[in-house]
Amino acid sequence: MAPRDFALLMLVCLIWATNFIVTKLVLADLDVPPLAFSALRFLLVFLVAVPWLLPWPRPRWRIVLVGLLMGAGGFGLVSVGLMTATPSSAAVVVQLGVPITALMSVFMLAERIGLRRGLGIAIAFAGAITVMYDPGGFAVSVGLLFVLGSALASSFGMVMMKKTTNVEPLQFQAWVGIASCLPLALASIGLETNQVERMVAGGWPFLLALVYSAVAVSLIGHSLFFRLVQSYEANLISTLTLMCPLMAIGMGVAITGDHFDLRMALGTLVVLVGVALILKPAQRRAA
Known part of the structure; x- marks a missing residue:
């Protein structure tokens, strides 16, 4: 990966990590559904x-499906899950998306890992997983299924986004x-109460x-x-986004006083080693 693109991806991870803190404050302190x-x-x-929006990209079903999966699927299901699951256990389960994406990229995109x-x-x-797993706070629940x-x-x-072409x-x-x-609006009507007042x-x-969530996180x-x-x-990009929860944990420690210990420090070091190994250019054989 080019250094410029790696820097852009780390900027994206930083924006997303900041959004975790912002969203946490909105939901916990402001009691917003x-x-x-x-x-x-x-x-x-x-x-x-x-x-x-227009012209409608073809195939039309794919852009709608990807939009639904990346938007309502990715954010909505987590919101429902956190109603019953603990944040620590949810963080562990969310990271299962990394190996899932790697496997899907092999079978659906014929990528070679x-x-x-x-x-x-x-x-x-x-x-x-080492950084985010808390044995005392992990419990199987219906929320984790969401x-x-x-x-x-x-x-x-x-x-599916990788298969989408000619779309700005x-x-x-x-x-x-x-x-x-x-x-998401229909789900809110069915599952939440007093939304407008709150x-x-x-x-x-x-x-x-x-505005930050819509403009900085989504549009940028x-x-x-x-x-x-x-x-x-896709397997490269998904793995490098593991830096996002690590950044969120770091900002949580600095801003909201979240717990940080030796286990989390060692786990962070292990992630950095893995990322360095992924980014290391493959050695070319001499002619």
Whole structure:
């Protein structure tokens, strides 16, 4: 991967990691319903990107499916899962998307992982699990099934995104927004209560978080991510996004006073070793 593209991917991970902190503050401190918040986020994404909506990319079913998987599937199912699952256990299950994406990329895209990259993926994944796994806070629940569904949806969406061609990033975001806001709104109506009153009570902090989530995370972060997925193997991109939860943990320690210990430090080091192994250029044989 070119150094410039790696820097862009790390910027995307930083934006997404910051969004974890922002969303946590919105849901915990402002008591905003997660599904309603996600629905408004994708509605705002659609309203900003609607000038790029048409012409409808072909095959039409694929762009709608990818938008639904990457938007409502990836974010909505996690929100539902966190109603009953603990954040630590959900973080572990979400990372199952990395090997799932690697396997899907082999079977659906005919990508070749290779021994060196496969070893790097395994090392990075093991390090991420080491950082985020808390034996005392992990318990099997129905919520984890929704989180696993989110990991499956995001992985499938990423692979399908790789097969999507002749689509501009903002056009893609417009379809993510239109495909996701309505299902999330319907889910919010069925599962949440007093949505309007709770969002109004959030005031300006809620509006700022909403704008950040829609503009920075989706329109900027996901647009850059879309370009990178189009340029590199899906299994490479998905593995490098393991840096995102590590950044979120670091900001959680610095901003919200989250716990950090030796196990998490060693796990972070293991992830960095795996990432370095993945990015190491393959040695060419001399003629």
